[in-house]
Amino acid sequence: MIIRLATINDSKALLKIYSQYIDTSITFECVLPTEEDFKGRIAAIIKDYPYLVCEENGEILGYAYAHRQMERESYQWNAELSIYLDRSFTSKGIGKKLYYILIDILKLQGIKTVYGGVTVPNKRSEGLHLGLGFTSLGIYHNTGYKNNKWHDVEWFEKQIMPYNIEPEPFLSVSKINQEKIQEIINKY
Known part of the structure; x- marks a missing residue:
C-alpha cells in the first residue's frame, strides 16, 4: 500500500470513489461533479x-484532504478534514492512517485545531473521529x-498544537520541505 500526495491527474479515480457516495447523505452534494470540476x-x-x-x-483505494475551515483571516489556524474510501476498503485502517498523516503535515503548517463534520448516524x-481523540462539539439538527429526508451533522474537533500567543502565520503545504512530508508518510 502506498500513500502519496494527490495530483490533478488523480481526478478520474478520486471522482469514481466519490461517486459511490453521491446518492447517500454522507455528502450533501446532490449531483456528481464533472471530472473537470473535480480536477479544479x-x-x-x-x-x-x-x-x-x-x-x-x-489502484486508488481512498483519499483524504484538509481545507480551510472558515474564510476569515483569524481562522487560518484551523482546518477541516474530509475522507472518502472505496466502499470495498472501509474498516481496514486506511482512514486512520490517512488522518494521522494529514494531521502531522498540518502541524508543520501551523494548524492548531482540526474539525470533521459527519452526517449522523x-x-x-463517528468511531474514526472519536478513536483519534476528537471530541464532539455538538449536532447541527436538520441542517441538510x-x-x-432532513439530516443532522455532528461536528468533531481536535487540538493538534498548542495555542501560543502571536502564532506564526499559516504556511502553505507548497512551502513545506517535500522530504519532511515524505518522512511523515513513511512513518505510517
Missing part, C-alpha cells in the same frame, strides 16, 4: 493543503435535506 477542486486544495491518496497495485466515521 483538487487544484484549489493542493495549492495550500495536503491532499492524500492511498493506492495499491496502481454514521458509526464508522437530501433523499427526501
Whole structure:
C-alpha cells in the first residue's frame, strides 16, 4: 500500500470513489461533479493543503484532504478534514492512517485545531473521529435535506498544537520541505 500526495491527474479515480457516495447523505452534494470540476477542486486544495491518496497495485483505494475551515483571516489556524474510501476498503485502517498523516503535515503548517463534520448516524466515521481523540462539539439538527429526508451533522474537533500567543502565520503545504512530508508518510 502506498500513500502519496494527490495530483490533478488523480481526478478520474478520486471522482469514481466519490461517486459511490453521491446518492447517500454522507455528502450533501446532490449531483456528481464533472471530472473537470473535480480536477479544479483538487487544484484549489493542493495549492495550500495536503491532499492524500492511498493506492495499491496502481489502484486508488481512498483519499483524504484538509481545507480551510472558515474564510476569515483569524481562522487560518484551523482546518477541516474530509475522507472518502472505496466502499470495498472501509474498516481496514486506511482512514486512520490517512488522518494521522494529514494531521502531522498540518502541524508543520501551523494548524492548531482540526474539525470533521459527519452526517449522523454514521458509526464508522463517528468511531474514526472519536478513536483519534476528537471530541464532539455538538449536532447541527436538520441542517441538510437530501433523499427526501432532513439530516443532522455532528461536528468533531481536535487540538493538534498548542495555542501560543502571536502564532506564526499559516504556511502553505507548497512551502513545506517535500522530504519532511515524505518522512511523515513513511512513518505510517
